[in-house]
Amino acid sequence: MSDATTKPVTIRYASGPTETGIAVITMDDGKANALGHDMISALLTAMDEVEAAGADALVIVGRPGRFSAGFDLAVMKGDAGEARDMLAAGVDLFLRIFQFPRPVVVACTGHAIAAGAIILMSSDIRIGTAGEFKIGMPELTIGMPLPSFATELMRDRLSKRHLTQATLGQMYDPERAIDAGFLDEVVPEGVLDTAIDRAWQVGDVSSGPLKRTRITARGNVANTIRLGLVEDLSHFTVES
Secondary structure, three states: OOOOOOOOEEEEEEOOOOOOOEEEEEEOOOOOOOEOHHHHHHHHHHHHHHHHHOOOEEEEEOEOEEEEOOEOHHHHOOOHHHHHHHHHHHHHHHHHHHOOOOOEEEEEOEEEEOHHHHHHHHOOEEEEEOOOOOEEOOHHHHOOOOOHHHHHHHHHHOOHHHHHHHHOOOEEOHHHHHHHOOOOEEEOOOHHHHHHHHHHHHOOOOHHHHHHHHHHHHHHHHHHHHHOHHHHHHOOOOOO
């Protein structure tokens, strides 16, 4: 949970060559940027605001050293019904990013673990910061099966050469995460500035054609995830 005095998600608009600009959504709960109910709800609300504002593109950035440590483990290990509700809301978030009607660029500021890595796979362009950070899907190593919403995105976005190792819990440093398919580029510093620059480069695509392309390029994956969600969540367990 985030500090009561701190908003876990904030929005600003980066000025540039167009009037609307690039929307920058910052995740910062002062901790590990865990995706709990509050963080997920705040991100979905922020994305609705960005779409309504007509931004040219969206950048999602984490706090220094921590992009996101994944779903809130306290909820995951608590009441099973509440955990399933959180996972379902998380899937809403992943698919909202995956099919967002404007380009989505991530500034991966550090560790991106489990659901944090799923946000990377849901986005268009992923810029990572160099350092001793871990990126990947370690669910099997902590006694959890990988849900199909994760494996569908992994099949869609990761290198086939790394897919099996990634599903078995292999963690990657930022440089190796490029080859695996979690990231597209790694920079030694200025990850947010680089992400905003990449957003400007792709922000001039037309909205209508992009919406249609979201359907042709990603619609089958998204529909498979939605249709299988109830069955997916029925298998949710965490081994203590």
